Each structure stands twice: as structure tokens, then as C-alpha cells.
Amino acid sequence: MKPDTQTRWRCRRGMLENDLLLKGFLDHGYDQLDQEGRDAFERLLGYPDNLLLDLVLERQSTVDAGIARVVPLIRAAVAAGAED
Amino acid sequence: MNITVRKFDALIIGAGGAGLRAALQLSNADARVAVVSKVFPTRSHTVAAQGGVNAALANVLPDSWHWHMFDTIKGSDYLGDQDAIEYMCRAAPKVVYELEHFGVPFSRLDNGTIYQRAFGGQSQNFGQDQAARTCAAADRTGHAILHSLYQQNLRARTHFFDEYFAVDLIKDDQGYVLGVVAFEILTGKPIVIEAKTTLIATGGAGQIFRTNTNALSNTGDGMAMALRAGVPLEDMEFVQFHPTGIAGRGMLITEGARGEGGFLINGEGERFMERYAPKVKDLASRDVVSRAIAVEIREGRGCGRNKDHALLDLRHLGADTIMKKLPGIREMTLTFLGLDPIEQPIPVFPTCHYSMGGIPTNRDGQVVVPVKDTPEDPVPGLYAAGEAACVSVHGANRLGGNSLLDILVFGRAAANHILEYLGENPHHRALPQDSVDRALERLARWDREGEGEAVEPLRRELRKVMEDHCGVFRTAEVMREGVAKLQTLRERIDQAVIRDHTQTFNTARVEALELENLWDCAIATMHSALGREESRGAHSRVDFTERDDERWLKHSLYSLQDDALDYKPVRTQPLTVESFPPKKRVY
Missing domain, CATH: 1.20.58.100 (Fumarate reductase/succinate dehydrogenase flavoprotein-like, C-terminal domain)
Incomplete structure (x- = not known):
């Protein structure tokens, strides 16, 4: 399932790093998520920018199991985008 | 079309540090304030500011606002307006202590006072020893300021139009700015937000360059709105570039990488900085390194398939040094490029970081335009602050730690002037329908x-x-x-x-x-x-390599309507102290 435009807009962040990470994931990987994964991604988008970046760069971990499953997918998607 | 109309005393466009500081000042004074933001307020670009905010608190080393003023004027290459710079440097301690009271968790010294770090361009005694002037909340000062200001605004009952996009200013025949036509992104419905005063605080326009460090939202919306409303933009040619952005992505690779011994190479594997700066080589100033990279690429010696970047080589530093001293860089290149700098050099290109230019204002935040023989006539009801504005405290070049200071000091100053204006102009003026219609046509x-x-x-x-x-x-x-x-x-x-x-x-x-x-x-x-x-x-x-004070110690003004340039003098007279005359800028 492709991301809806509202989710796309919520991926507009205050930091370029987050913009690129999240945009990369929307283009490469988001459509593989099931409903649980999509819900977890929405929860991740609710985090402040610095925390979001720390989680995706794995400087911090989270007790939210759903988000913990989505983070490696975001990293993989960005790495795949880098090889394009 | 039936359009919703809402009325406020003050409208703030943009919810970064400048907008939120102004909104808070206004809400605390019981003005009816609305903030329009195209993204949720805490996703504004202020959140990305890591360094800190300059103020001569003298907590670590001796300091004075006057030394801060000198450094800012020198840093501006003498193009900054000295009255605004004096105002900013004097106000700096006050705005920092205010932030402390708003709940910003500044880093502390053992004696409990605010920790201050040393940044480039800071000096004691007008150019002598290094000063330590930058107050920081660890490495996320912008984040702390933005979140604290947002919380304070919620407490003060500021009204937020989250995820609304401002289309164009509403302006009447007498030149008064009376609000904005916007639309709600969720529903697509247009709205007229009428306001006795409007403050543009929409940040910079870094996204005009392919390689830049700015968030995708930094599209210069407020600057463009001002241009279309007949306001020229000031000093737009002054754009700060950093020489080593990650090519194709934009994020900064800190100068520390070259400080540790990293060097640049071109497509022929040559350490080309040896030709441009034989003594200091890769540690030459930012503009020299940036231009050298651009020249190598223009002359066909770029790297990669498209020969469109240079390479920053750290491999010779070894895994230990890279992992111990430059872990952040390795983390970034691994994440965004899938590249380990221990094994491969990093593709780099000069990246746009900050717009010194913007909407011309005086030190009260009033937008000012040339009218006949007057270079700075206020546009009634219109204000600007922060990176969207050009007050001009940064002149031709901004010092680190002065951008957060700028948004706080002039967000606050604009709000104070708005309160005075509201006292003198207590009623809404008639809404000019033709101006509203023009904005709606642009939308349609x-x-x-x-x-x-x-x-x-x-x-x-x-x-x-x-x-x-x-x-x-x-x-x-x-x-x-x-x-x-x-x-x-x-x-x-x-x-x-x-x-x-x-x-x-x-x-x-x-x-x-x-x-x-x-x-x-x-x-x-x-x-x-x-x-x-x-x-x-x-x-x-490249074709005019020297500073030319005789011809060019003046501000540029570009008008979209006339597609023409005009100029106005630099304000070289400070408020209370003697002027700093232009000197050669040597560090």
C-alpha cells in the first residue's frame, strides 16, 4: 500500500537528514508495511525530530516494538536508495 | 466563493524560533495572535540549529557586548548595519536569560552558570584573544529553544493554524498590509486571515540550490510573498556555503574532518588544494576551498560517473582515528551513502547553508522600502524577522551562534513594535477584495x-x-x-x-x-x-576578486515588479558608541 499524501506531508521535517531518511523510505519500502507497521510508522512520525533521528541512526533504542521493527527497514531503504 | 474570514490583532507566518518568540511576546501582552505554519510548529527548521546562541555573559572568559559587536561587524565584512548590530549584542544577555526562564535546559558550569563555548570569529578586546560566547543546550540548542517556545505559546493561548499554507499577503491601496490568504492543507479550503499586523518569519530559501543543508521546507515562501507584494529583497547575493557537503545529499561534513588530516582529491587522484593554497592546503578558508572544488569540476577534473563532485579522503587516518574522533561522519556516510570512510573516500560538493539576505527591516522588525528619496520607509502593518528578514546584522557573512540570537532578539523587538502599532491602530481597516481575489487566482x-x-x-x-x-x-x-x-x-x-x-x-x-x-x-x-x-x-x-568599499559599501535591493536592482547605504552609525570603519578582514 502506497503512503497517503497526509503521511507524506508528515514526513516533511525540520532537519534535512530526517527529510531524506523518511522520503527514501516512502519511495523504497513503505509499501511493504502491513497495517501494524504503518501504525508504528505513524507513531514514529509523532516523535520530535532529534529523537526521531537518534532512533533511526540507532543512537537510541525504543521500547515500542512496532517502531523497533520499522527502524531497520528505514535504514535499509535509505541504503538501497543510495545505490540507485 | 464563500470563504471563511478570521480576524486577529497580529498574524505570524512561520512557526520557527523568530515567529514563536514574537507570538509569545504578543500573547503575553494579551494581543489576539495567530500563527500560520505549513508544517507542525516543532518541525520548523530552527530545530536543526546545533551550535548555540551568542551572548556576552562572560561566564567562562571576560567578555563585553561591545567586543561581540566588533566581531559581528568584522564578520559581516563591514556590510552589517551597525545600529542593528549594537542593538542585538546589547540585547543578547537578556534574551538568553529569558530563555532560561522559559525552560531551555542550557549546559552548565560547575558553579551553576550557563556554559559558553568558543566559536570561530569570537574575540576579546576587539580582535585579540579568543572569546567564549556561545550558550548551548548540548548539541541541540535549536531543538530546546523551539520546543520551549512552543510550550510557552500553548500556555499563553496563542492560536495555531497548523498545516496551513500562506499564499499571498493582502495589501490595500494605501499600502497597508492586512493579513494573508491561506489554505488549509487538510481540506484545501482557502481562508482569509485578517490582521492589523503581519509578521513574516518563514525562514530561509536554501532549497534554491541543489546541494544545501536546509530542510525541504525552506523554500523562501515569505521572501517570495514580500517580493510579490512589491517589497524588494535585500542583499540576496550573500549566501553562506560550506565546502564539504555530502554530494547529492547536502548534509555537512564538519571541518574537523580536514582538521584531523583529511584531504580533498579530484578525478585524477590529485590533492588539488596544494595548487590553490600551497601553505594551508585543505585548511584554507571556506570560500577558497569551495571555489577550488567548483573550479576542478568546471575544468573537467571532477569525480564519479558525471564528474560532478570531489572526494574527501580520510582513509589514511586509519580506522582507530576515524572511529574515535570522527564517529558522527562515519555514521552519516554509512547511513546515507552506504559508504565506510575507513575504506572509501566521501563524495563532497559545496553546500548552501544560510541566506544572509531577505526582507529589508529596521531594528524594530518593520519592513522598510525605498520611497522617493527615503531609502527606508516602513510598510504599515508589515514586519519580518529571522532568516526571512535582512535587518541587517549579518551583512555579507554570518558568524556562528548569531543566527539563533538574531531570531530571538528581532522576533521579540518586532513584537514590541507591533504592540505599539496596535495601540495607535486599534481597528481593522476595510478588506480590499481585489487583493484577496489576486491571491485566490494564484491559487486557482x-x-x-x-x-x-x-x-x-x-x-x-x-x-x-x-x-x-x-x-x-x-x-x-x-x-x-x-x-x-x-x-x-x-x-x-x-x-x-x-x-x-x-x-x-x-x-x-x-x-x-x-x-x-x-x-x-x-x-x-x-x-x-x-x-x-x-x-x-x-x-x-572570480572576475572581481577584491572588496571595493568605494563603490560597493551598500546594500542591494532587488524588485520583482521592476525586475531591477537598487541600492541603499549601509547604516554605519551605531546607537551609542563610535562607528567601526571598514578594515581589511584578517583572522
Whole structure:
């Protein structure tokens, strides 16, 4: 399932790093998520920018199991985008 | 069409640090305040500011606002307005202590006072020993300030229009600005927000360049709105570039990488900085390194398939040094490029970081324009602050730690003047329907269906034109070609279409309007850079390599309506102290 435009807009962040990470994931990987994964991604988008970046760069971990499953997918998607 | 109309005393466009500081001052004084933001407020770009905020608190080393003033004027390459700079440096301690009271968790010294770090360009005794002037909340000062200000605004009952996009200012025949036409991104419904005063605080326009450090939202919306309302933009040629951004991505690779011994190589494997700066080589100043990279690429010695970048080589430093001293860089390149700098060099290109220019204001935040023989006549009801504005405290070059200070001091100052204005102008003026209609027409233009180019490729092309023709390699010939390319692009943008015509969360329409804003800022930047025949601060001309105070100690003003440049004098007279006359800038 492709991301809806509202989710796309919520991926507009205050930091370029987050913009690129999240945009990369929307283009490469988001459509593989099931409903649980999509819900977890929405929860991740609710985090402040610095925390979001720390989680995706794995400087911090989270007790939210759903988000913990989505983070490696975001990293993989960005790495795949880098090889394009 | 039946359009919702809401009325406020003050309207703030943009919810970064400048907008929120102003909103808080106004709400605390019981004004009716609305803040319009295209993204949720805490996703504003202020959140990305890591360094800190300058104030002469003298907590670590002796300091004075007067030394801070001298450093800022020298840093500005003498183009900064000395009255505004004095005002800012005197106000700095006060705004920092206010932040402390708003709950910003500043880093502390053992004695409990605010910790201050040393940044480049800071001195004691007017250019002598290094000073330590930057107050920080660890490495996330912008984040802490933005979140604290947002919380304070919620407490003070500021009204937020979250995820609303401001289209154009409403202006009447007498020149009063009376609010804005916006639309709600969720529903697509337009709204008229009438206000006795309007403050533009929409941040910079870094997205006009392909490689930049700015969030995608930094599309110069407020600057473009001002241009279309007949306000010229000031000093747009002054754009701060950092030499080593990650090519194709934009994020900074800190100078620390070269400080540790990293060096740049071209497509032939040559350490080319040895030719440009034989003594200091890769540690030459930012503009020299940036221009050297651009020259290598222009002369066909770039790296990669498209020969469009240089390489920053850290491999010889060894795994230990890279992992211990440059772990952040390795983390970034591994994440974004899938590249380990222990094994491979990093592709780099000069990256745009900050716009010194913007909407001209005085130190009260009032937007000022030339009228007949007066260079700075206030536009009634219109204010600007932060990176969107040019007050001008940064002149030709901004010092680290002065951007957060700028947004706080002048967000606050603008709010104080707005309160005075509201006292003298207590009633709403009649709404000029023709001005509202013009903004609605601009919005409706993107409802057009049929054949036409898409927005995203045009945006990419615009950014490439700016990078190639108005980046760090500037000559008259290169920029004249750039003007012609931008003009052709404008014709194509006017014929472009979007495919999505739904109302709900139509982000295609937002991006189309942003593209128009980017173009307006781009043409202002290109013309201003072409006009200024000297090198000063961040504006570096290959064909005019020296600063020329006799001809060019003046501010540029680009008007979109006349497609013409004008100039106004630099305010060299401070408020209470003696002027600092221009000197050669040596560090």
C-alpha cells in the first residue's frame, strides 16, 4: 500500500537528514508495511525530530516494538536508495 | 466563493524560533495572535540549529557586548548595519536569560552558570584573544529553544493554524498590509486571515540550490510573498556555503574532518588544494576551498560517473582515528551513502547553508522600502524577522551562534513594535477584495488541467541552474547565462500542471506553490549576485576578486515588479558608541 499524501506531508521535517531518511523510505519500502507497521510508522512520525533521528541512526533504542521493527527497514531503504 | 474570514490583532507566518518568540511576546501582552505554519510548529527548521546562541555573559572568559559587536561587524565584512548590530549584542544577555526562564535546559558550569563555548570569529578586546560566547543546550540548542517556545505559546493561548499554507499577503491601496490568504492543507479550503499586523518569519530559501543543508521546507515562501507584494529583497547575493557537503545529499561534513588530516582529491587522484593554497592546503578558508572544488569540476577534473563532485579522503587516518574522533561522519556516510570512510573516500560538493539576505527591516522588525528619496520607509502593518528578514546584522557573512540570537532578539523587538502599532491602530481597516481575489487566482491557477510539464523536474532543474550559475563560482558570463535559463524556466513553470486535483491533503498543489516561491527567490539572488561587482564576505566573484568599499559599501535591493536592482547605504552609525570603519578582514 502506497503512503497517503497526509503521511507524506508528515514526513516533511525540520532537519534535512530526517527529510531524506523518511522520503527514501516512502519511495523504497513503505509499501511493504502491513497495517501494524504503518501504525508504528505513524507513531514514529509523532516523535520530535532529534529523537526521531537518534532512533533511526540507532543512537537510541525504543521500547515500542512496532517502531523497533520499522527502524531497520528505514535504514535499509535509505541504503538501497543510495545505490540507485 | 464563500470563504471563511478570521480576524486577529497580529498574524505570524512561520512557526520557527523568530515567529514563536514574537507570538509569545504578543500573547503575553494579551494581543489576539495567530500563527500560520505549513508544517507542525516543532518541525520548523530552527530545530536543526546545533551550535548555540551568542551572548556576552562572560561566564567562562571576560567578555563585553561591545567586543561581540566588533566581531559581528568584522564578520559581516563591514556590510552589517551597525545600529542593528549594537542593538542585538546589547540585547543578547537578556534574551538568553529569558530563555532560561522559559525552560531551555542550557549546559552548565560547575558553579551553576550557563556554559559558553568558543566559536570561530569570537574575540576579546576587539580582535585579540579568543572569546567564549556561545550558550548551548548540548548539541541541540535549536531543538530546546523551539520546543520551549512552543510550550510557552500553548500556555499563553496563542492560536495555531497548523498545516496551513500562506499564499499571498493582502495589501490595500494605501499600502497597508492586512493579513494573508491561506489554505488549509487538510481540506484545501482557502481562508482569509485578517490582521492589523503581519509578521513574516518563514525562514530561509536554501532549497534554491541543489546541494544545501536546509530542510525541504525552506523554500523562501515569505521572501517570495514580500517580493510579490512589491517589497524588494535585500542583499540576496550573500549566501553562506560550506565546502564539504555530502554530494547529492547536502548534509555537512564538519571541518574537523580536514582538521584531523583529511584531504580533498579530484578525478585524477590529485590533492588539488596544494595548487590553490600551497601553505594551508585543505585548511584554507571556506570560500577558497569551495571555489577550488567548483573550479576542478568546471575544468573537467571532477569525480564519479558525471564528474560532478570531489572526494574527501580520510582513509589514511586509519580506522582507530576515524572511529574515535570522527564517529558522527562515519555514521552519516554509512547511513546515507552506504559508504565506510575507513575504506572509501566521501563524495563532497559545496553546500548552501544560510541566506544572509531577505526582507529589508529596521531594528524594530518593520519592513522598510525605498520611497522617493527615503531609502527606508516602513510598510504599515508589515514586519519580518529571522532568516526571512535582512535587518541587517549579518551583512555579507554570518558568524556562528548569531543566527539563533538574531531570531530571538528581532522576533521579540518586532513584537514590541507591533504592540505599539496596535495601540495607535486599534481597528481593522476595510478588506480590499481585489487583493484577496489576486491571491485566490494564484491559487486557482494550479487547478488548470490538460497537458504541461510536471512540477518536480522543474524544481530539480531550477536548483541545478542555481548551483551551476550562482553557486561558489561566480562570473558575469556564468550568471548572465543563469538569468537567461531562469527566465526560460519561468515560462515553463507558468505552463506547468499538476495531475492531482483533489482537495484533501493535495501536497502537489503545495509543492507547485513552493516552486513559484523558489523561482522568485532564485531570480532575486541571481540578479543581486550579477549586480555586485566585488568580492565581499560570502559573495565571491572570480572576475572581481577584491572588496571595493568605494563603490560597493551598500546594500542591494532587488524588485520583482521592476525586475531591477537598487541600492541603499549601509547604516554605519551605531546607537551609542563610535562607528567601526571598514578594515581589511584578517583572522
